[in-house]
Amino acid sequence: MEPVASTVREMAEDSSFGHAPVMLTEIGEVFAPIVAGTLVDATLGGGGHASSLLAAHPALHLVGLDQDDAAIAAATEQLAPFADRVRIVRTRFDRLSATLSDLGIDKVAGVLFDLGVSSAQLDRADRGFSYRADGPLDMRMDRRAERTAADLVNGLEAGELADVLRRFGDERFADRIARALVAARPITSTGQLADVVRGAIPAAGRRRGGDPAKRSFQALRIAVNDELVVLGDALDQAIDALAPGGRLAVLAYHSGEDRIVKARLRAGERGGCTCPPQLPCVCGAEPELTLLWRGAHTPTAGEVADNRRAASARLRAAERLGVAA
Numbered sequence: 001m002e003p004v005a006s007t008v009r010e011m012a013e014d015s016s017f018g019h020a021p022v023m024l025t026e027i028g029e030v031f032a033p034i035v036a037g038t039l040v041d042a043t044l045g046g047g048g049h050a051s052s053l054l055a056a057h058p059a060l061h062l063v064g065l066d067q068d069d070a071a072i073a074a075a076t077e078q079l080a081p082f083a084d085r086v087r088i089v090r091t092r093f094d095r096l097s098a099t100l101s102d103l104g105i106d107k108v109a110g111v112l113f114d115l116g117v118s119s120a121q122l123d124r125a126d127r128g129f130s131y132r133a134d135g136p137l138d139m140r141m142d143r144r145a146e147r148t149a150a151d152l153v154n155g156l157e158a159g160e161l162a163d164v165l166r167r168f169g170d171e172r173f174a175d176r177i178a179r180a181l182v183a184a185r186p187i188t189s190t191g192q193l194a195d196v197v198r199g200a201i202p203a204a205g206r207r208r209g210g211d212p213a214k215r216s217f218q219a220l221r222i223a224v225n226d227e228l229v230v231l232g233d234a235l236d237q238a239i240d241a242l243a244p245g246g247r248l249a250v251l252a253y254h255s256g257e258d259r260i261v262k263a264r265l266r267a268g269e270r271g272g273c274t275c276p277p278q279l280p281c282v283c284g285a286e287p288e289l290t291l292l293w294r295g296a297h298t299p300t301a302g303e304v305a306d307n308r309r310a311a312s313a314r315l316r317a318a319e320r321l322g323v324a325a
Ligand SMILES: C[S@@+](CC[C@H](N)C(=O)[O-])C[C@H]1O[C@@H](n2cnc3c(N)ncnc32)[C@H](O)[C@@H]1O
Pocket: 019, 020, 021, 022, 042, 043, 044, 045, 046, 047, 048, 049, 050, 065, 066, 067, 068, 071, 091, 092, 093, 094, 114, 115, 116, 117, 118, 141, 227, 230
């Protein structure tokens, strides 16, 4: 497994997409027993994880989803060597059930979510995600969607903006930043947004935790793309789609995302049981999942040294219980 993972990591870094797949070895281990059937990569990106899994499992088929047209183009190129085993669909991942049904697929052997944005999205100034480079204030993963970051920054009330910054960015200066944004309207570029945010944070708060604009950019991106709104529903659909023995792996990069994943996996483990956790179950609930490990796994120090963007990754994984129909 290791040689395949390293080769694919190098391929992905060298490709024009430029996204290094996170925790590639650990993801390979989760899906190691899945040698045949269909695996859904619900966040295909540049196809880094997908190509590694397809190379390691010659009988495996893959359905790849992404809502970003640039990711779809990059993944189509990256996965060309496996084209006869791959179907790629541009869609939001809460259409997972509908997409499988359109493709005539009933149950699947695995589902992978690698949440958030790719390096390719973050690094291209014209996508409007970057606090480092100037570009239009966009932040849409799906460029067919109507609402951009500019619409939120220029349209929300100060209180609503502060709420977004606090909930999705854990920003403790949310009220100050929101007031500064309202005063500086109209804000049309990422450079202008970053300057206003930095200027609103007191000097002491600016000295730690990297660029002070980072948290506000993350918060706005999560709000623009409804990232936390669609996740719970998509996890339900993924768990429903898994055949007994099928595996689910989720990489989250933000505490709000990870809380939703943790709660859904816990609920699956308890099967809706209402008995006190310290007592044996007498309510007849049927667990639907078993966790592959307790808590979340994180990347090695070596991976974080090579790829700073892996630093906040938290990997959770589970196996579907039940008897094959
Ligand atoms: C971290 S990247 C995935 C990288 C990929 N694992 C790889 O190895 O190249 C996340 C991808 O998921 C996509 N994405 C995020 N949320 C999505 C959603 N709700 N529906 C569909 N795609 C989504 C983004 O457009 C992005 O391309």
